[in-house]
Amino acid sequence: MKTQDIMARLQAKYPLEKEYLQAVQEVLESIEEVYNQHPEFEKAKIVERMVEPDRIFTFRVTWVDDRGEVQTNLGYRIQFNSAIGPYKGGLRFHKAVTPSMLKFLGFEQTFKNALTTLPMGGAKGGSDFDPVGKSNDEIMRFCQAFMLELWNCIGPDQDIPAGDVGVGGREIGYLYGMYKKLARQYNTGVLTGKGGTWGGSILRPEATGFGALYFTQHLLHKAGKSIEGKKVALSGFGNVAWGAATKARELGAKVVAISGPDGVCEIPGGITPEMIDYMLVMRASNRNKVQDMADKFPGEAIFTAGKKAWSIPCDIALPCAFQNELSEDDAKELKANGCWCCCEVSNMGCQPEAIHFFQHNGILFAPGKAVNAGGVATSGLEMTQNAEHISWSGKEVDEKLHFIMKSIHEQCVKFGTQPDGTVDYVKGANIAGFMKVAQAMLEQGTV
Ligand code: GLU
Numbered sequence: 522m523k524t525q526d527i528m529a530r531l532q533a534k535y536p537l538e539k540e541y542l543q544a545v546q547e548v549l550e551s552i553e554e555v556y557n558q559h560p561e562f563e564k565a566k567i568v569e570r571m572v573e574p575d576r577i578f579t580f581r582v583t584w585v586d587d588r589g590e591v592q593t594n595l596g597y598r599i600q601f602n603s604a605i606g607p608y609k610g611g612l613r614f615h616k617a618v619t620p621s622m623l624k625f626l627g628f629e630q631t632f633k634n635a636l637t638t639l640p641m642g643g644a645k646g647g648s649d650f651d652p653v654g655k656s657n658d659e660i661m662r663f664c665q666a667f668m669l670e671l672w673n674c675i676g677p678d679q680d681i682p683a684g685d686v687g688v689g690g691r692e693i694g695y696l697y698g699m700y701k702k703l704a705r706q707y708n709t710g711v712l713t714g715k716g717g718t719w720g721g722s723i724l725r726p727e728a729t730g731f732g733a734l735y736f737t738q739h740l741l742h743k744a745g746k747s748i749e750g751k752k753v754a755l756s757g758f759g760n761v762a763w764g765a766a767t768k769a770r771e772l773g774a775k776v777v778a779i780s781g782p783d784g785v786c787e788i789p790g791g792i793t794p795e796m797i798d799y800m801l802v803m804r805a806s807n808r809n810k811v812q813d814m815a816d817k818f819p820g821e822a823i824f825t826a827g828k829k830a831w832s833i834p835c836d837i838a839l840p841c842a843f844q845n846e847l848s849e850d851d852a853k854e855l856k857a858n859g860c861w862c863c864c865e866v867s868n869m870g871c872q873p874e875a876i877h878f879f880q881h882n883g884i885l886f887a888p889g890k891a892v893n894a895g896g897v898a899t900s901g902l903e904m905t906q907n908a909e910h911i912s913w914s915g916k917e918v919d920e921k922l923h924f925i926m927k928s929i930h931e932q933c934v935k936f937g938t939q940p941d942g943t944v945d946y947v948k949g950a951n952i953a954g955f956m957k958v959a960q961a962m963l964e965q966g967t968v
Contacts, residue, residue: 522556522568524549531572538621540844544628544869545572551951555936559959565967567959574601574627575608577620580670582648584662596667598646598674598682601627604961606640607678609897611685613647614663614692623647625844626685629868630897632954633890636929639901644680646671652687653809660807664695672703677710677907683900684714686843689760689804690726710907713900722903724918725896730764731919732895732926733839733866734772739930740864740887743944749773754835754860756780757842758811761866761893763800765841766792778833780842781811784826787833796822834858840870849874856882865889876947887946890954891929898925 528546535541549568556562578598586592597620600608610630613623623645631643650663675682684693693714700711715721724731734748741748753774755762758781766776775791779800788796796818803813815824831838831851838860840847846867852875855863862885865871870889871879879886902921906912913921929950936956937949 522549522553522563524553527568527572535621538624540625540869541621541628543845543873544625547869547873547947548628548632548951548955551948552955555952555956556959561963562959565963567962570962571602571631571955571958572628574599574624575603576600577624578646578671578674579620582650582663582666582670584659584666586659586662587656592663594648594650594663596646596648596670597623598671598680599623599627599644600674600680601643601645602631602958603642604958604965605635606642608644608680609634609641609683609900610644610646611683611897612688612692612696613645613685614650614652614687615647616649616651616653618647618649622844626868629890631958632951633894634897634901635954635957636891636932636950637894637898637901637925638928639898639925641897641901644682645685646682647685647688650687652807655807657691660692661695664692665699668696668699669703672700675700675711677708677904681710681900681904682712683897684760686759690714690716690721691805710904713903715903720903720907722899722906722918723913723915724922725899725903726760727764727767728899728922729761729866729893729896730766730841731768732898732922733761733765733841733864733892734768735895735923735926736887736892736930737837737839737862737864738772739927740885740946741862743930743934744885746862748837751775751836752777752834753837753839754778754830754833755839755841755866756830756846756870757867758800758814759804759842761896762841763797763804765839765866766797766800769839770794770797774837777835778830779811779814780828780830781809783810783812784824785828785830785833786811786814786822786824788822790821793818793821831855832858835860836862838863839866841866842870843867844869845872847871847875849878851875852878852884856884861885863887864892866893868893880945880947887933888950891933891946891950894929895922895926898922
């Protein structure tokens with residue numbers, strides 16, 4: 522297998538799918554050497570099969586807004602790979618959603634889910650519906666209309682959607698309500714991220730952020746460092762940033778920046794529990810403005826329009842918002858301001874040039890598919906609880922999440938340790954995830 526040849530073919534076939542091509546290129550570059558040591562993979566055309574989704578559902582979603590006007594959006598579910606388990610992955614509601622974005626996310630999800638140690642295949646879905654400025658009723662009507670199309674493509678042993686950008690507990694509730702009505706079954710395990718009184722797992726809302734910080738702790742420990750007293754800059758203020766800020770604070774770090782599409786809030790004294798709680802209010806308002814934090818906590822949070830979190834001096838950068846949110850220039854600015862570690866919490870949050878810069882300038886870096894896997898891993902734990910008709914305590918879930926993040930870190934170290942003893946976490950995560958899926962595909966024959 523030659524990465525260049527496969528990429529040339531995919532580029533010719535999908536010339537406009539930039540994010541998808543970027544994600545595939547990163548994985549293929551990492552695995553090429555190992556892959557070529559396995560002629561059986563080449564013979565079974567594992568890579569050629571793995572880069573294409575099993576199937577893609579595209580559907581029209583029509584709903585009525587608060588003014589009585591008819592609105593039409595597009596909905597998608599991409600079932601990417603089911604070699605090691607049923608399709609699993611979130612739904613993204615964002616105005617920029619395209620098939621390319623969901624294909625990249627579904628592809629990444631396949632490897633991420635393999636890293637969790639749990640039996641889950643990869644999928645992603647969503648819509649170009651823009652939640653910004655929508656009322657609660659509009660969100661509900663949209664979710665119901667979306668599920669009207671999706672419900673018979675999913676199932677607890679078939680495909681299990683969850684949240685992602687623009688989809689949290691509220692949306693999962695509305696989606697589940699409509700699913701139940703259509704399926705006429707109480708299939709609790711068909712969605713994860715549910716409410717605590719109807720099958721949701723304790724700690725699922727916190728899990729992506731908590732897991733990211735557990736992973737960061739392991740990475741720092743391996744490098745002979747600790748998180749205590751360190752300054753952390755993170756982007757976004759949604760569910761992932763909220764969980765990350767909570768755990769970072771708990772572990773003794775100081776969160777000095779959060780950000781939004783409108784700019785950055787610098788918090789020189791470190792984020793407080795009141796501010797962390799207020800992030801939830803900001804998310805529920807659908808305003809999508811981080812300036813609201815500065816308005817609520819004048820003097821403590823200082824807003825600058827048009828700036829990113831990466832302009833604030835920090836030790837550790839945690840991108841928690843969107844793909845490609847951290848560019849090479851941002852990476853350079855971070856380094857110039859003293860940053861020495863970046864753990865990607867968003868999916869593909871750093872541009873390839875930024876990763877290259879980090880890796881060649883002694884900045885510790887780990888990719889999203891390892892760092893943020895605690896979210897989907899806890900979804901996997903939710904599925905287990907649902908299948909057994911039980912619920913575990915917060916302590917039990919947290920211990921399992923801890924164990925999973927430790928094991929993901931160990932897999933990265935196993936496959937990513939370089940001759941000089943340092944760990945290439947990108948390589949490690951990609952090879953570990955790939956080997957598991959490839960082996961399963963091989964054993965299941967040409968399907
Ligand atoms: N959207 C999250 C992710 O990117 C969670 C998916 C899930 O829980 O299924 O992994």
